[in-house]
Amino acid sequence: MLYRESGQFKTNYKQDSAIFPILQDRIAIMFYLAVAFIVIPIFGSNFFIDSMMIPFLIFTLAAIGLNILTGYTGQISLGSGAFMGVGAYSAYKLVTIFPDTNVILLIVLSGFFAAGIGMIFGLPSLRIKGFYLVVTTLAAQFFLEWAFIRIPWLYNYNDSGAIEVPRREVMNVIVTGPEASSVTRYLIVLSIVVVMTWIASNLIHGRIGRSWMMIRDMDIAAELIGVRPLYAKISAFAVSSFYCGVAGAMMVFLWLGAAEVESFDSNQSFLLLFMVIIGGLGSLVGSYLGAAFIWMLPVVLRALPKLFGLDINTATVEHINFMIIGALIVFFLIIEPNGMARMWSMLKQKLRVWPFPY
Amino acid sequence: MDLLYQIFIAPFIDMVSTPDFLLQVLWEGFVTGTLYSLIALGFVLIFKASGVFNFAQGIMVVFSALTLVGLYQAGVPAYLALILTIGVMALLAISVERLVLRHMVNQSELILFMVTIGLSYFLIGLGQFIFGGETKSMITEQLGLPTGSTEFEPFGGILILQHIDIAAVVIAGILVAGLAFFFSKTRIGRALRAVADDHQAALSVGISLNQIWAIVWFAAGIVALATGIMWGARSDVSFALQIVALKALPVLILGGFTSIPGAIVGGLIIGFGEKLFEVYWGGLLGGGVEGWFAYVIALIFLMFRPQGLFGDKIIERV
Numbered sequence: 001m002l003y004r005e006s007g008q009f010k011t012n013y014k015q016d017s018a019i020f021p022i023l024q025d026r027i028a029i030m031f032y033l034a035v036a037f038i039v040i041p042i043f044g045s046n047f048f049i050d051s052m053m054i055p056f057l058i059f060t061l062a063a064i065g066l067n068i069l070t071g072y073t074g075q076i077s078l079g080s081g082a083f084m085g086v087g088a089y090s091a092y093k094l095v096t097i098f099p100d101t102n103v104i105l106l107i108v109l110s111g112f113f114a115a116g117i118g119m120i121f122g123l124p125s126l127r128i129k130g131f132y133l134v135v136t137t138l139a140a141q142f143f144l145e146w147a148f149i150r151i152p153w154l155y156n157y158n159d160s161g162a163i164e165v166p167r168r169e170v171m172n173v174i175v176t177g178p179e180a181s182s183v184t185r186y187l188i189v190l191s192i193v194v195v196m197t198w199i200a201s202n203l204i205h206g207r208i209g210r211s212w213m214m215i216r217d218m219d220i221a222a223e224l225i226g227v228r229p230l231y232a233k234i235s236a237f238a239v240s241s242f243y244c245g246v247a248g249a250m251m252v253f254l255w256l257g258a259a260e261v262e263s264f265d266s267n268q269s270f271l272l273l274f275m276v277i278i279g280g281l282g283s284l285v286g287s288y289l290g291a292a293f294i295w296m297l298p299v300v301l302r303a304l305p306k307l308f309g310l311d312i313n314t315a316t317v318e319h320i321n322f323m324i325i326g327a328l329i330v331f332f333l334i335i336e337p338n339g340m341a342r343m344w345s346m347l348k349q350k351l352r353v354w355p356f357p358y
Numbered sequence: 359m360d361l362l363y364q365i366f367i368a369p370f371i372d373m374v375s376t377p378d379f380l381l382q383v384l385w386e387g388f389v390t391g392t393l394y395s396l397i398a399l400g401f402v403l404i405f406k407a408s409g410v411f412n413f414a415q416g417i418m419v420v421f422s423a424l425t426l427v428g429l430y431q432a433g434v435p436a437y438l439a440l441i442l443t444i445g446v447m448a449l450l451a452i453s454v455e456r457l458v459l460r461h462m463v464n465q466s467e468l469i470l471f472m473v474t475i476g477l478s479y480f481l482i483g484l485g486q487f488i489f490g491g492e493t494k495s496m497i498t499e500q501l502g503l504p505t506g507s508t509e510f511e512p513f514g515g516i517l518i519l520q521h522i523d524i525a526a527v528v529i530a531g532i533l534v535a536g537l538a539f540f541f542s543k544t545r546i547g548r549a550l551r552a553v554a555d556d557h558q559a560a561l562s563v564g565i566s567l568n569q570i571w572a573i574v575w576f577a578a579g580i581v582a583l584a585t586g587i588m589w590g591a592r593s594d595v596s597f598a599l600q601i602v603a604l605k606a607l608p609v610l611i612l613g614g615f616t617s618i619p620g621a622i623v624g625g626l627i628i629g630f631g632e633k634l635f636e637v638y639w640g641g642l643l644g645g646g647v648e649g650w651f652a653y654v655i656a657l658i659f660l661m662f663r664p665q666g667l668f669g670d671k672i673i674e675r676v
Contacts, residue, residue, distance in 0.1 A: 076468060128660055130467065131411055131615070135607045136660065139653030146649050266601070270475060277472050315486075322483025329476030334461045337469045 004352070019201060036190055041183045049182045054255045056295050057193045058247050063275040063287040064200050065243025070273070071282035072204060073236035074216030075125050079137035080244045081268030082144035086114040087245025088252040088259060089154045092163040095253075096156060103168040103175055104188060107249040114245020115238040117144070122237025126230060129219075141266050148261045164258040176253045185254040192250065196243065201284055203239065212236050213282075244272075278332055280341025289340040297325060369638035381517050383637050384630065389523040391629020392530045393592075396585040397602075398609040398621035399534070400578040406554040406616050407574040408459065410470045414478035416603025418579060421485050422447055423496065423586030423595045428489040430497045440501065447579030455572040482597060496590030503591060526588040533584055534622060537577070541618075550574060554616070608656035628652045 003024040010016045020026045040053060066080045091110035095103060121140035125133055148154060155163050167177030174180045175188065203209050211232045214222035223229055252259040271294060279290020301321050302314075336343055350357070373380045397415060404412040425446050429439035458477065462470055504521035541547040552560040553570045561567060589599060609628050613620025632651050640647045 076471075124657060124660060131471070132611060132660055134471075135611050135653065136657050138604065138607060139650060139657045142650035142653055146647070150643070266604070273472070274475070277469070281468075319483050319487040323480050323487060324483070326476045326478070326480030326483060329479065330458055330473055333465075333469055333473050333476065334458070337465055 017205075019205065033194070036194075037187070041187060044186075046182045049186045050255075052296065052299060054182070054186055054189050055251075056291055057189045058251050058255055059272070059275060059291040059295055060288050061193050061196060061250070062244050062247035062272050063279065063291045064197060064284060065240045065247065066272050067276045067279075067282065067284070067287050068200065068204070068212070068243065069236050069240035070276055071280075071286075072209065072216060073212040073233065073240075075122075075129065075233065075236065076131075076134050076273075077137040077240070078134055078266065078269045078273065079121060079140035079144070080240075080272045081264045081266060082141045083114045083118055083241040083244040084248025084251065084268065085144060085148055085261070085264030086117045086241070087111055087248035088264070089148060089163065090114065090245070091249035091253060092156075092165075093154065095166065095168065099166075099168075102170055103253070104170060104192075107253055108192070108246055110249045111242040111246040114248070115242040118237045118241025118244075119234050122234055122241075125233050125237065138266070141269055145261055145265060148264070160260075162258050162260045163252060165253050176257075178257060180254075189250055189254050192246065196246065197284060200239075200243070204284070208232075208235060216282075274329060278329065278339055280339025283339070283341035285344065286339050286341030289344065293340065294325075297328070364642055365639070372638060378517050383633050385517070385519060385523070387630040387633035388626065389526060389592075389629070390633065391626035392527050393585060393589055393625075394605055394609050394628055395622045395625025396530055396533070396581060396588070397606040398613065398625050399537070399618065400581040400585070401606050401610055402613075402616065402618055402621045403537075403574055403578045403581065407550055408553075408571050409467065409557075410459070410474060411467065411615075412578065413471060413474040414481060415578060415582060415606065416600045417478040417481045417485070417597075418447075418450075418582040419586045419589065419603055420595065420597055420599045421450075421481050421586075422579065422583040423590045423599075424485050424489045424494065426583070426587065427494045427497055427590070427595055431494075436497055436501050439497075443583060444580065447583060448576050451575035451579055452572050454575055455568055459571055460568060478600075482600070486597070493594040493596035494590075495594055496587060501587065503587075520592075522588075522591045526592070529584060529588065533581065534618070537581075537618065540577075546570075546573060605652050608652040611656040612659055628655065631655055 003022075005022045005024070008021075008023060010021065015021065020029060040049065044053065062080060062084055065083075066077060069075050069077050069080075087110045090113035091107050094101075094106040094110055098106065117140075121137065124136040128136070149161065152161075155161055158164075165176050167179060168175055173184060175184060204212075211222070211227045212235075214225075214227050215229060215232045215236075219229060222232070248264065251263070256263065275290035275294045276287065277290070278293055279288070280286025298321050301324060302317055305317060332339075397419065400415040400418070401412060404410055404415070422443055426439055426443045429442055430436055434442065454477065458473060462473060503525050507518050507520045509516060509518050539547075541551060549560070549565045550570055550573070552563070552565055553567060557567065560570075586595070586599075589602070593599075605628065606625075609621060609624040611624070612627055613622070613624030632648055635651050636648045
């Protein structure tokens with residue numbers, strides 16, 4: 001009951017198709033953006049920015065990518081971790097081949113390589129779907145993991161087999177490498193994520209997004225009314241992998257600073273799928289909520305025992321973490337299989353009609 | 359030309375010139391294949407009866423093996439520990455049915471699949487919490503399983519058969535035969551097949567779905583325990599087994615999701631194919647191809663026969 005939309009009339013088509021048709025919603029989104037862009041960089045501690053906000057935003061971007069594929073197009077994928085890896089490794093190669101080019105540009109460009117690989121592994125989806133597709137995406141996952149280890153060209157033949165981010169400057173500000181400040185990296189990640197969310201939102205509400213959703217809801221009917229499954233599915237795989245790839249590149253360049261294959265293994269793919277499902281399939285807000293939940297929860301759980309003054313060793317906490325996450329996932333799926341985005345919209349609806357629910 | 363020679367001719371020359379080694383590789387493939395079949399069997403049992411694609415089967419293998427070893431280390435005699443472990447698996451089956459599946463009726467396949475992933479996270483945490491994260495060795499001797507090896511000398515070479523491998527194959531055979539008997543001859547088995555055919559029809563002739571689900575999860579638990587013991591005896595009991603269990607997916611693709619013979623044949627094909635490819639062709643690609651070869655076979659296979667070798671459900675053309 002924070003606000004009502006009475007008195008706000010839609011007088012033309014443009015207003016009717018707006019994403020935030022209500023004035024208060026637009027104010028709210030401006031408020032969130034202001035908090036994210038101004039308040040957090042000024043008042044947030046380095047720990048908060050480094051280990052909470054940056055990974056949260058990066059996982060959000062990857063979750064949006066997976067959501068485009070699984071939530072909007074209905075193709076289940078367990079290869080998203082590997083596609084993040086493709087982005088990371090190609091960004092690394094690009095940065096070493098073109099040392100003088102703007103590194104942020106290269107990070108975004110690396111998404112195109114992930115998109116290409118994603119299109120190749122998306123081809124089987126033209127013939128199969130459901131769990132069979134899960135297996136083909138797992139094939140992508142394990143094949144790419146193997147490639148990251150066995151093709152030394154990808155990590156410039158160094159001995160450790162890891163990729164390490166070199167120091168790069170953009171307009172005399174250190175952007176990547178160990179010396180880069182958290183706030184700089186945070187602002188870059190935030191800008192990329194906000195812009196790419198905006199693009200995703202436009203894609204989804206546009207012609208291409210509608211063709212994805214038609215394929216998801218009923219592929220045969222979609223084909224009959226003129227959606228070409230080939231283009232719709234492959235474009236979904238391409239866009240999804242692009243998002244995952246950029247997220248992977250940002251993860252290495254703007255968060256971890258160095259990475260090995262383990263950062264992109266099948267657990268990562270599962271984690272992303274959790275984010276999408278818990279957050280809500282087919283919802284951009286859901287991707288944010290899911291990423292926040294799955295990422296913040298372990299951080300909070302780790303901090304809890306200290307808060308209560310309990311002395312439990314870290315291994316035990318880690319094990320209990322696993323149990324709690326597993327149990328919460330099951331619990332969430334039982335009470336609301338449509339995810340947190342659905343809960344959020346139900347809550348909003350309840351507040352909107354309160355105190356006269358009928 | 360050299361590359362073509364390396365791919366198409368050299369491996370076969372190797373095979374013919376050292377037939378004893380080829381036999382050894384084939385035997386290895388056979389044993390791994392049997393174990394893959396066992397894991398796949400657990401998947402098929404549950405998928406047939408409830409339509410749930412049980413991702414937690416792999417962790418159930420680890421969990422059962424850990425329980426067995428953990429109980430033994432706590433001072434329980436080996437055979438009593440085995441019986442207690444079976445009890446634990448029954449308890450797990452009943453609680454999964456009560457706490458999870460019962461609330462998930464009518465949900466989409468994807469949600470059910472995700473629930474089992476959640477379940478496997480829970481079991482990983484629980485297993486590590488109770489038994490610790492370190493690897494343990496299986497109590498092979500205490501369970502009366504044979505150790506040691508026999509050597510043959512075919513073609514003037516040498517072929518080593520581990521006794522535990524022979525035992526694994528025999529036990530897998532007995533288990534499969536037992537399950538086949540259970541499914542075709544007993545009252546509960548017929549009820550299980552009825553549920554697999556059509557949930558609603560089964561309900562309307564008075565079969566309790568909840569009971570059937572608990573039973574089928576228990577059966578999968580027993581299969582998991584057998585797999586855990588055998589695999590644990592070959593290597594060690596650790597959580598890495600879980601990744602191996604994912605190999606059951608390509609096995610299922612080859613065999614078809616709903617077919618028990620399919621699971622066995624598929625497992626053997628993957629086992630043989632993987633070992634042969636790794637040994638004779640893997641070197642060309644820098645080794646380590648075992649990790650993805652099975653998936654690539656499945657991928658190629660899907661292109662031509664999406665319903666699997668023995669599967670009954672033909673996927674509609676997209």
